[in-house]
Amino acid sequence: MFPYPSGTLHLGHLRVYTISDVLARFKHMQGHDVIHPMGWDAFGLPAENAAIERGVDPAQWTVQNIAKMKEQLSAMNGRWDWDRYIALIDNFVQEFMTCDLSFYKHTQRIFLLLHERGLAYQAESLVNYDPVDQTVLANEQVDANGFSWRSGAKVEKIKLKQWFLRITDFKEALLNDLEILGQDNKWPERVLSQQQNWLGKSQGAKIQFQVISNAGEASWPAVETFTTRADTLFGVQYLALSLSHPIVTRMAKLLPELQAFIDDAPSLPPDSKAGFLLPGIHAQSPLSGFAGPTTKVQEPLPVYATPYVLDDYGSGAVMGVPGHDSRDHAFWRENQGSKPILTVVGPSDGSPASSFLVPGENDEVNESKGILTMASGPFSGLASQDAIRQIISALQQQGLYAEHTDNWRLRDWLISRQRYWGTPIPIVHCESCGPVPVPTADLPVRLPQLEPGQFKGRGGNPLDSIPDWVNTPCPKCQRPAKRETDTMDTFMDSSWYFFRFADPHNKEDPVSPEAADANLPVDLYVGGVEHAILHLLYARFISKFLATTRLWPSGGGPENRGEPFRRLITQGMVHGRTYTDPATGRFLKPEEVDLSEPASPKVRATGEKPNVSFEKMSKSKHNGVDPGDTIAKYGADATRAHMLFQAPVSEVLEWEEDRIVGIQRWLNRVWRVTHEASACKPNETLRPAPQDMSDTEAELWLMTQKTIESVTTSFSSTYTFNTVISDLTKLTNALASVTPFPRAGSSTGRPPADKAVNSRLFAEATSELLQMLAPVCPAFAEECWELLQASQGHVLRGSIFKSGFPIVDEAAVRVLSGRDQPCAVQVNGKLRFATKIPVPAAELLEDGAEKSLENWVVSKILLTEEGK
Ligand code: ANZ
Ligand code: ZN
Numbered sequence: 001m002f003p004y005p006s007g008t009l010h011l012g013h014l015r016v017y018t019i020s021d022v023l024a025r026f027k028h029m030q031g032h033d034v035i036h037p038m039g040w041d042a043f044g045l046p047a048e049n050a051a052i053e054r055g056v057d058p059a060q061w062t063v064q065n066i067a068k069m070k071e072q073l074s075a076m077n078g079r080w081d082w083d084r085y086i087a088l089i090d091n092f093v094q095e096f097m098t099c100d101l102s103f104y105k106h107t108q109r110i111f112l113l114l115h116e117r118g119l120a121y122q123a124e125s126l127v128n129y130d131p132v133d134q135t136v137l138a139n140e141q142v143d144a145n146g147f148s149w150r151s152g153a154k155v156e157k158i159k160l161k162q163w164f165l166r167i168t169d170f171k172e173a174l175l176n177d178l179e180i181l182g183q184d185n186k187w188p189e190r191v192l193s194q195q196q197n198w199l200g201k202s203q204g205a206k207i208q209f210q211v212i213s214n215a216g217e218a219s220w221p222a223v224e225t226f227t228t229r230a231d232t233l234f235g236v237q238y239l240a241l242s243l244s245h246p247i248v249t250r251m252a253k254l255l256p257e258l259q260a261f262i263d264d265a266p267s268l269p270p271d272s273k274a275g276f277l278l279p280g281i282h283a284q285s286p287l288s289g290f291a292g293p294t295t296k297v298q299e300p301l302p303v304y305a306t307p308y309v310l311d312d313y314g315s316g317a318v319m320g321v322p323g324h325d326s327r328d329h330a331f332w333r334e335n336q337g338s339k340p341i342l343t344v345v346g347p348s349d350g351s352p353a354s355s356f357l358v359p360g361e362n363d364e365v366n367e368s369k370g371i372l373t374m375a376s377g378p379f380s381g382l383a384s385q386d387a388i389r390q391i392i393s394a395l396q397q398q399g400l401y402a403e404h405t406d407n408w409r410l411r412d413w414l415i416s417r418q419r420y421w422g423t424p425i426p427i428v429h430c431e432s433c434g435p436v437p438v439p440t441a442d443l444p445v446r447l448p449q450l451e452p453g454q455f456k457g458r459g460g461n462p463l464d465s466i467p468d469w470v471n472t473p474c475p476k477c478q479r480p481a482k483r484e485t486d487t488m489d490t491f492m493d494s495s496w497y498f499f500r501f502a503d504p505h506n507k508e509d510p511v512s513p514e515a516a517d518a519n520l521p522v523d524l525y526v527g528g529v530e531h532a533i534l535h536l537l538y539a540r541f542i543s544k545f546l547a548t549t550r551l552w553p554s555g556g557g558p559e560n561r562g563e564p565f566r567r568l569i570t571q572g573m574v575h576g577r578t579y580t581d582p583a584t585g586r587f588l589k590p591e592e593v594d595l596s597e598p599a600s601p602k603v604r605a606t607g608e609k610p611n612v613s614f615e616k617m618s619k620s621k622h623n624g625v626d627p628g629d630t631i632a633k634y635g636a637d638a639t640r641a642h643m644l645f646q647a648p649v650s651e652v653l654e655w656e657e658d659r660i661v662g663i664q665r666w667l668n669r670v671w672r673v674t675h676e677a678s679a680c681k682p683n684e685t686l687r688p689a690p691q692d693m694s695d696t697e698a699e700l701w702l703m704t705q706k707t708i709e710s711v712t713t714s715f716s717s718t719y720t721f722n723t724v725i726s727d728l729t730k731l732t733n734a735l736a737s738v739t740p741f742p743r744a745g746s747s748t749g750r751p752p753a754d755k756a757v758n759s760r761l762f763a764e765a766t767s768e769l770l771q772m773l774a775p776v777c778p779a780f781a782e783e784c785w786e787l788l789q790a791s792q793g794h795v796l797r798g799s800i801f802k803s804g805f806p807i808v809d810e811a812a813v814r815v816l817s818g819r820d821q822p823c824a825v826q827v828n829g830k831l832r833f834a835t836k837i838p839v840p841a842a843e844l845l846e847d848g849a850e851k852s853l854e855n856w857v858v859s860k861i862l863l864t865e866e867g868k
Contacts, residue, residue, distance in 0.1 A: 001527030007065035009072035011574040025775035029805040037501040038080040039096030048421040055452035077636040098493035105444035106510035108426040119166040164412040187568040194532040200409025204228035208401035226314025231387040235344035239283040242309040242316035273331040275304040415489040418461040422487030430474035430481035495542040516552040525565035575614040576623030614654040637777035644721035674784040677766035680759035690815035704765040768806040
């Protein structure tokens with residue numbers, strides 16, 4: 001995931017790009033043709049706010065930030081494809097950035113493709129409005145408690161005419177194809193389930209209730225409810241309508257108290273169960289006809305207006321079943337006190353008795369499906385699932401309105417933003433022709449350049465007041481018309497940028513069909529889990545859409561179905577060491593903590609021990625770490641290795657810089673081992689054949705092969721980079737514990753037998769260690785490689801990155817693992833002795849082998865016990 005050019009690279013960036021760089025280098029060494037691109041998600045509010053607050057040009061602000069961050073990035077020894085990153089436009093060297101004309105021209109092109117298909121439309125609806133940033137937001141950009149993801153402001157609902165993309169047309173594919181992504185854990189489970197919940201397919205039914213005036217005169221429309229539990233229909237005790245339901249709206253005109261209740265609702269807590277009993281009307285259960293001696297169909301049903309019923313879900317009306325839905329239960333208790341609550345579904349194994357919930361006795365809601373109780377008339381004794389079907393068809397037979405239906409949580413994607421710094425929506429509004437798309441030949445619709453004074457305080461769209469830009473002839477009838485002044489949500493830019501890397505200099509199209517077919521989907525995508533339902537959902541939608549156009553004919557093949565990212569790694573956050581004053585709870589600045597004795601920090605002012613925790617880095621907690629400082633102090637390679645070693649990729653990484661000394665020590669050891677190897681005289685020796693290896697040699701060679709195997713698995717499928725580091729450390733230690741022989745210029749005699757290894761074997765194992773290290777510590781490994789070439793020049797040539805990635809010496813592994821294996825024997829957790837086991841490991845699993853091994857071990861124990 002490409003970064004937003006905020007101006008500073010943080011440790012989170014360092015973590016993502018370390019992961020992707022390591023993998024890109026690994027795949028490259030394996031001989032793959034790797035595209036590892038970089039670019040900038042460069043439109044967005046911070047640039048515009050900088051313009052307002054500091055009077056700088058957003059474009060200039062962005063370009064400056066990019067220059068800074070690019071410098072910081074290059075310090076981390078990343079290998080990016082610069083030619084896909086830099087485009088030469090109008091003779092200027094230009095970064096790959098979404099705010100560039102040559103990029104947003106194509107974002108507009110894609111918008112028009114959507115528009116052509118009727119997938120981009122303008123509609124008036126209740127939308128999320130961020131009063132701080134003064135712009136509307138998509139549903140995905142409002143958190144569960146109703147706050148803006150960006151400004152943190154409480155989001156308001158207002159009615160506006162806005163541009164939407166019909167993502168709901170793709171809902172089935174977006175849901176079904178999660179299965180493709182779930183195969184072999186290609187995408188993290190967590191992301192898949194978040195997307196599934198967000199799409200929110202819910203199978204249920206629409207059921208109508210008649211609403212009747214108590215006095216009998218006024219007529220009211222029937223109320224349609226959506227329910228997933230038609231089996232609880234006999235337990236309905238009230239009807240609840242959303243605050244914008246037509247009946248509520250109609251009544252509010254006559255009832256000031258109701259209007260006041262509606263007006264006050266936004267200030268209620270999010271889980272409020274406040275209700276307003278609508279006077280003078282009641283609802284009738286569609287089941288009246290089925291009522292028998294044991295049923296307790298409640299009548300008349302009170303009708304409420306309440307904010308807990310959502311305006312935009314189902315039909316904005318709920319059949320209230322306090323016995324089987326906890327929200328309805330809470331609502332009933334708040335509005336009807338201790339009045340009895342009917343239960344109509346019992347446990348699957350129980351008898352079909354009905355009962356009432358009584359506060360203080362058995363007021364527990366049973367939300368599970370089960371067997372319908374006696375209270376359900378002719379449906380008593382049926383299992384919930386069957387009851388749902390039978391109740392719906394019985395209602396239909398009675399000529400009542402009831403229908404199975406699916407409901408989705410997903411709404412169309414609202415992409416208009418009332419802001420300047422985004423891709424202009426390429427539409428012209430004409431009084432006679434309506435909204436007219438700007439012809440492709442006239443693209444891009446350029447953002448006008450503004451003087452600092454034209455950015456008018458936070459909020460408001462400065463484009464509205466640039467007549468030269470707004471006024472333009474209608475592309476269809478040439479009469480005076482006006483440009484659309486809304487710009488696109490920046491998530492639109494990032495929903496397709498990865499296509500552009502396949503064909504960055506294409507002037508005509510966003511991407512050529514050939515380039516898209518050859519390069520997409522992206523094989524591996526790395527980024528933060530916070531985009532699980534934002535960027536990752538939008539990107540899936542736009543990719544699936546492009547797969548229906550001529551731009552991506554194959555859609556990545558029939559098994560891919562237009563999915564953009566074959567594999568996804570979501571890295572965890574980096575948390576910083578945080579000090580708080582134990583007395584006041586205040587976050588302490590670095591200079592307020594005495595770290596002269598690292599093991600026992602002190603609050604300078606009081607001499608007390610501060611509380612230490614690890615938290616998300618932020619300015620207010622004074623726990624930020626500048627990756628530049630760490631790199632300057634320890635070098636990029638050690639920083640990278642430290643980053644990978646401290647935590648598994650998907651988990652939170654607690655950044656403890658002190659621990660980097662462990663990595664430094666290890667790299668020093670690698671350096672010494674390389675020196676040893678380079679002092680060898682391998683020209684004069686051959687690596688012994690496996691059967692001729694001494695025990696020490698066999699152990700070292702086998703370990704080298706096992707390390708190649710596990711490191712290759714970690715890099716190519718499990719992404720367990722922390723174990724890569726520990727595996728390589730172990731191999732380094734093994735190399736450091738033996739002595740190569742013969743050596744150049746060495747007059748000392750042969751080392752002891754349990755230390756000596758053939759120097760050619762030693763040098764080869766070392767070169768393989770370096771190759772495995774190269775993706776993680778590229779500069780250091782290259783340097784070691786050069787040193788090793790001094791003596792190994794005849795076999796090692798050129799850059800380590802051109803030398804290939806080591807492959808397991810299968811033949812040797814077969815022979816060597818057939819030899820007696822060193823083995824520690826524990827009995828009941830106590831180490832008894834170490835010995836050698838003659839049985840090859842793989843054959844242990846064959847029938848009887850285990851038994852015979854056991855016998856062998858037991859006899860050996862008895863022997864040693866006796867021997868004592
Ligand atoms: C009666 C009932 C009885 C319900 C019961 C549930 C359990 P999901 O699964 O999320 O789709 N509902 C319907 N429309 C609503 C709205 N606009 N605002 C708030 N709640 C609404 O949820 C479906 C259930 O949510 C529906 O099934 C309805 O309550 C409620 F024992 O109907 B149920
Ligand atoms: Zn016109």
